[in-house]
Amino acid sequence: MPSAESPIPNPQSRLFILVAGEASGDLLGADLIEGLKRRFPGARFAGIGGPRMGEAGMEIWHPLERLSIMGLVEVLKHLPALLALRRDVFRRTLQEKPDVFIGIDAPDFNLGLERRLKKAGIRTAHYVSPSIWAWRENRAEKIGRCADRVLCLFPMEPPIYARHRVDARFVGHPLADAFALHPDKLAARRTLGIADDALVLAVLPGSRLGEIARLGRDFLDAATLLRKEFPELQVVIPAANAGCEQAIRALAQEADSTIADTQTPPHNPARWLHILPPRSRTAPDSSARSEARTASYESHLCMLAANAILLASGTAALEAMLAKRPMAVAYRIAPMTYRIVKTLGLLRTDVYSLPNILAGRRVVPELMQHDCTPAALAATLAPMLRARALPDDTLREFVRIHESLRGDAEHNAAAAIAGMLGNP
Structure with a gap:
């Protein structure tokens, strides 16, 4: 046979x-x-x-x-x-x-x-x-x-x-197979050149240009607000593709943010915002990089290296859950689309992100449409950055869901x- x-x-x-x-x-x-x-x-x-x-x-x-x-x-x-x-x-x-x-x-x-x-x-x-x-x-x-x-x-x-x-x-789910149940944060940091004790926020405004246009500036402004409370904060933004990288850099320049040379290790204290270009698939492999295969080669490393993650609702929320990292999930669609969805009552659920849907309850914060403001995003993320890790009960729930998807x-x-x- x-x-x-x-x-x-x-x-x-x-x-x-x-x-x-x-x-x-x-x-x-x-x-x-x-x-x-x-x-x-x-x-x-x-x-x-x-x-x-x-x-x-x-x-x-x-x-x-x-x-x-x-x-x-x-x-x-x-x-x-x-x-x-x-x-x-x-x-x-x-x-x-x-x-x-x-x-x-x-x-x-x-x-x-x-x-x-x-x-x-x-x-x-x-x-x-x-x-x-x-x-x-x-x-x-x-x-x-x-x-x-x-x-x-x-x-x-x-x-x-x-x-x-x-x-x-x-x-x-292939991502559940790719991520380790207990990922190695330090290995990811060393691959990216981030100090072991750095305070890191990963920002993922989406893999579509429309998402970046609607969310990118608010995400950058939220990071700037967080820097006032956490002056040592390092922010890493992995770009899904070349077009997304260009759009993010344009928004950062518009916001007067300090952009790091992508060749400079993110722990450089003179630089705090690090936009990582998409990596070629033929790039040399490493144990940290091969731990997960996601839509962007750098996105999983940034998630694993982060103390907290700000992201657009979608597959990235599932990745952040599999990385076992605290997150704030945000999304904003066109106002007319939002009115149609709300008026017709098309949604049968009160939660939107995959971690909450799979848990059957709200385990991660969601900020949608009008609630998605820089101040609200920063206020949601600040306690996560102070704690630097997931609460034990949330970690157990993430592991349970992870196992169910393998x-x-x-x-x-x-x-x-x-x-x-x-x-x-």
């Missing part, structure tokens, strides 16, 4: 088309490609993705930045371009006739595409379930009409799909896709 990882006969005939819409999807897609390559040596991969998927061997039809748009109003502004892009991907997928089309997150773009492809006789999978546990559970039926199989990152999702007779598999996601996701082709 061949093992679960044994190559499948006639691998040259396999083609997988993948579409990812943001940095976290690029990470998931790259891991999935690696898992599928072990099962189907010589298989081809094509679609929309980022640098990691390209480095894993995928032919990039379009860069994922073309899909990195959030909010109802923002999507409307770019709707003609998004529709043209979807038509192009649909046409090329029909021409290529892949074994499986895999939409990675980006449900507003991918689900409609998956539905049309499924009707055309192409197998479809959707990797990363929309938040049906937060609002509009009946979307599970629609998702089932679009995707032959849903790959879920969280264990509470498949039972919801089962109620609607949709094939959904919990594959585990499960060799790369292997399980590849197995779930292979299973659609009749291979266990």
Whole structure:
């Protein structure tokens, strides 16, 4: 009997088309490609993705930045371009006739595409379930009409799909596999050149330019306020990509912040703000750097090195929880989008960030929309910087959630896709 990882006969005939819409999807897609390559040596991969998927061997039809748009109003502004892009991907997928089309997150773009492809006789999978546990559970039926199989990152999702007779598999979360249960802060600091006893705030205003435009200046102003109480505070900001780095530097210059030369170790007392550019994937590895593979090579190191983290709601909040660090989660969307969501009562939950959703209660502070001001952010973070570590009960909860999300996601996701082709 061949093992679960044994190559499948006639691998040259396999083609997988993948579409990812943001940095976290690029990470998931790259891991999935690696898992599928072990099962189907010589298989081809094509679609929309980022640098990691390209480095894993995928032919990039379009860069994922073309899909990195959030909010109802923002999507409307770019709707003609998004529709043209979807038509192009649909046409090329029909021409290529892949074994499986895999939409990675980006449900507003991918689900409609998956539905049309499924009707055309192409197998479809959707990797990363929309938040049906937060609002509009009946979307599970629609998702089932679009995707032959849903790959879920969280264990509470498949039972919801089962109620609607949709094939959904919990594959585990790759970030939970990547982070150690008890991460090494000092190793991360030494990799970044930060003193062991430094007081460090990591700031992550998002991986999309729109997020940085809405949150970046307030985050920088909050850091400036915190410096008044903590003169020794060092602030590190990892950039998700070159465009984000440029946007953050422009905001910092506008705010008259002191920007460190990226070659200068962050413990230099003459400098307090350190914007780290994205690191090439071919950079030399180290035990600290390989401890977690996140959307930015520097983001996990900054989180691990920090005493506290200020971040935009999203995957970064999950990363901060897996890093076992205190955090303040903030978010602001376009005012019109916010009014529509509130007026229509679209949300079924009072919490927004993944740590709180997974805990089933508020374990980390959230500052959303009008509450997201520099003064409020600084006031929320100050007690964390004084304490320099998580409270014991919060740490225990983070470890519990971390353990529940582990499960060799790369292997399980590849197995779930292979299973659609009749291979266990």
